[in-house]
Structure formats: C-alpha cells, structure tokens
Amino acid sequence: MSDSEKRTDFVREIIKRDIETNRYGGKVITRFPPEPNGYLHIGHAKAICLNFGIAQEFPNARCHLRFDDTNPCKEEQEYVDAIIEDIRWLGFDWGEHLYFASDYFEKMYEYAIQLIKAGKAYVCDLSPEEIREYRGTLTEPGKESPYRNRSVEENLELFERMRAGEFPDGAKTLRAKIDMSSPNLNMRDPVMYRILHAKHHRAGDKWCIYPMYDWAHGLEDSIEGITHSICTLEFENHRPLYDWFLDQLGVHHPQQIEFARLNLTYTVMSKRKLAELVERKYVSGWDDPRMPTISGLRRRGYTPRAIRNFCKRIGVNKYNSTVDIALLEHCIREDLNKRAQRVMGVLNPLCIVIENYPQDKVEYLDAINNPEDPSAGTRKVPFSRVIYIERDDFMEEPPKKFFRLAPGREVRLRYAYFITCTDVIKDSDGNIVELRCTYDPATRGGDAPDGRKVKATLHWVSAEHAITAEIRLYEHLFTKEDPNDVEEGRDWTDNINLDSIKMINDCKLEPSLANSKVGENYQFERVGYFCIDKDSTQERLIFNRTVTLKDTWAKIAKRNNTNKNK
C-alpha cells in the first residue's frame, strides 16, 4: 500500500454520507485536540493520521490543532512544544488553525451564564466526597443536591464570586442540572467548573475557575466550527452530555464519533504508564528509542512515512484490538529498504589475516549504495590484508544449513574476493581470536571467472581503515505480548524486559560513515537498519539499531536450539 492510497473506514463513511446530505454545508472540519500533559505516542499518531488524513482527502476540508489545556495542574509549555514538533515531523500541517482551549475561557464563561439563566446550571456547595455520595452507583440512582434549586440570581452572583476568587479550591462547583437518576452517570448533574487557584501555562493567574472536559470540549469544537469531532471509545458514554450542552445552548453542533485506540504488543500506551517509565528511570526519557512515543520512534530511526503507512494499514474500528508490533516493524523495513544507503559494519568483530595478500597493499573497491535505487550510485570501500568479519559468520563446527565461513570453506567477501579459511587461532582458554585465510586474486570484485559458486557472501571492514563506534541494540520493552497480563499481587512493571537495551562498544564500520549526521538511516548489510543517535560526538559515533533485517538463519538457529533443549 503506497502512501497516497486511500482506505475507507466507518468514520470516513459517515463523513461521506454527511457530505452527500449536505449536513454541514458540504464542509469537513476535524481537529486533533491533545492535552499538553505528556508526549505523543504511536496511538496519537493513529488519531493524527485519521484527522489530518481526512482533511487532506476531502474537498473543503481542514484539520485544526487545538491544545485542550483546561487543567493547569498537569499541563506545561514543554509538552506544547514537543507535540507541535512531533506532528510537524509526522508530516501534517494545520496552517493558521492552531488553537488553545484556554483562549476560549471567556467565551465559555459567557455560555455558562447563559445556562444558569436558563435554569440549567447551578452553583453547588457539596464537597467532592459528598458529590460522590450523591451521585449514586451504577445500579442505584443518585440524590439531588440540596443546592440544586437555588435561584437564578443567587447562582449568577455565586458564580461571579467563584470567578472573582472569593472561595478556596474545592469549596464550590458549577453543575449542570440534568437528571440524577439517569442510567448514564455522566448525566447526573456533571460538574462544569471547579475552583483551582493554579497558574495556567498560558493564561497565567487570570482564572481560578477551570472548565471540565465535558463542558469545555463541545464548546471548543462548536466555536471552531468543527463538523466531525473524532475521539476514542471511552468517550462514548459522554456523547449524550456533549450533545446536551450544545443543544441547550443552541449553538453549532458537531458530530462526535468514537473509534478504538491503538494497542501494540510488547508495549504500553497509556500516558500514565509511559510517564512512570520515565520517572522511575526504566528508560532514559520520553525519547528513549525503546519508547512507543513519536520522539522515541524518531530517535530509533523510524520515518514519518513508515508510521503513516502503519496507521493506514491498521485501519479504524470500534472495538478494542491489539496490533502485532511485527506490522510496525514491517512498515519501517519496507520504507528503509527503498531509501536507506547500504554500508558495511561489523557489530562483533573477528579478525582475519589474509596470508597471501600483500602487506601494505590497499585497494578501493566499488560498492553499490542502494540496489533498490540505482540513482544512489556507488562508493569506494578500502580493502587490505587484515579485515574484520562478524563473529557469527564463522563456526568451527558448522551445523547443517549454516552456509557461512568454516575451516576449509570458501565464501565471498562482498564486493571484494573469495576467501578460504585455512587456520583458526585460539587463546589459552580456547576462544577463537583470529582466523587465517587465503584469497583468490582472480575473484576481485566478487566474481569468479571460472564460474564457481559460494554459498555465502559476508560483510567485512578493513581493520586499518575501520572507524570504531558504539552500537545500541534494542529489544521489546516488555517480555510479554500483553504487559498488563500479570499474576495476583504483581504489576505491569514486573514484565519490563531488563535486557531491552544492549550497548556494544567496539563495532567496526566502513570509513564512509565518518561524516554521517544525526538521524540519517543506513542499512548495515545483512544486519539491520541503523541511525546515528543524538548522543554521538565528533570523537565517538553512536548508532541505534532501528530494526533487524529479516533473518532466516536466526530463525533456523532458534529452531535448532529449542529442539536441542527438548
């Protein structure tokens, strides 16, 4: 599926129908309304692609970016900045339509007065505990507040004094007068305003009353002329209230549509849990490459195109499901295969001396930059008598189906020569420290004039020319597909994979990598996709492994291993 291909879903079907019936004058205006209290994650990317994607697909459509900043206690400018950066990076644009709920506070206040005047809202003196008691339970109706029938004048005066700061936090609330016996708890006189003497990251000290989500959100949508207000499933129960407020006010009334949030195997997606991973130092920060955050994926080497494509493939639905993380990995491989420059890098070096190759000779061999993209051209790679290969590419006693180097066996060094292993050198503990090989000068470039074949082609790096780098290998952050699957008395943090990061220090890379920049994607041939981490310095390059290449041998080896252990 290419980036430009469309895919329909129940949300788009609703919008199509509304356009056909001219429900909103043919207009389509969506919005992405993050609360700036954390970083965006791949689940948000699903919502972003949905809302901004719809805006791109339909005529007369646009998508607003609106910060739903109605709770000063949790929100910070740092998050606003990070969210803006992440959405831009994902490739979406809101034009001049950047909004903040806090800019609507005055307007919301006026609407509240309108509701009070209509006898549909009242100031309540019940404490939080009392409100809870009065609310009733899922199966029993609630009781009406003793303050429910205050006069309009008294409510108006009290509400004004709430705003003026005459009461302490929690002393009073403004509540909608709906139905304390509604089977939908949201309709049991929900709180519209609470008193909070807190400094807001944008409004400062201007307000000491703040609107609750249910009251604020519909108004934000209405004020901006949103036509389709797309949110996640847990707000389904809130839709009657969303509708009630807008109906009472008689204002523009968008359609709220709910869809299922994204879950991914081997990771967690709740903001609370991600924040906990950061706070308790299980990860290095919100942008740790193991995090499912947009910034974490970016640092890991994921591309916007891969993430967008992933969101397209998973679809949109109304039931909770968990997407196999293998699909995300497939999407990044698919994109990087087409675009990433190929290089040679040895993660775990094993030294080879090619005994019949001249001491001081250096040859510069042609290597293809990207077989998927001829326009990427070629480069020169230095070859000499002492090289490194991957330790995993040699076995002294090769099992069946192991095609790579072994004593007496001939393999090809990519773009270079055929070599044959003649000797294995070990230290006193029996560890292999070096290999001796001979090369066939007639196979220069990697082709044998006599047409003989080898079963394997290995990547390699000339020892004399190699640059040394640190490479960070990442595994899933959790050991279980569902991190929340825990026994009694344990919790999700018990499922954290303590080996999810492995740092390797003396990796040997071809010299062309010396000039690479942060974020650039490479394919280390036969190994995986890597990118330069921001922790890199002039002296020391650090690479993140984005994802491995598909590895048939690893699969066979794993199978052999499990069979052995049976």
Add this chain to the structure above:
RNA sequence: UGGCCUGUAGUUCAAUUGGCAGAACGUCUGACUCUGGUUCAGAAGGUUCCAGGUUCGAUUCCUGGCAGGCCAGCCA
C-alpha cells in the same frame, strides 16, 4: 443486580449495505539473488461468538443468550 459499545483466519482489517467469506502482516514451502535482505510464486489457516427467526438466499435484518470493553475524578 444499571446503561452504552463491540464480537469475521494466529493478528489487524475488508466483504460494493441481503448474493461464491477476501487482503495485509505473521507462519511454512519453493524460485531468484554478490545482503540467509529485496523481489517473485505458492501453501496452510474460518462453526463469520452461540441458538432461534425472517428470506430462494443472512457475516449483513429481527429476537434471545454468551463473551469482552467503557462508565460511580472537582482528570482528559
């Protein structure tokens, strides 16, 4: 012993609105290959949650079950 929502290959989604249940990912097999990558070809995989009903015909409509999700913040 409340209300709302949802049940289709292992997973995520389709099925032109009542007309032969398909795709992608994953898995497995084979071909090709100077990446055990890519690409290509193929295979396995289904009681469409269950039971009734309407209909020539039901994944689709109706009824009743069952299972899962959400809701008792002055969070969003």
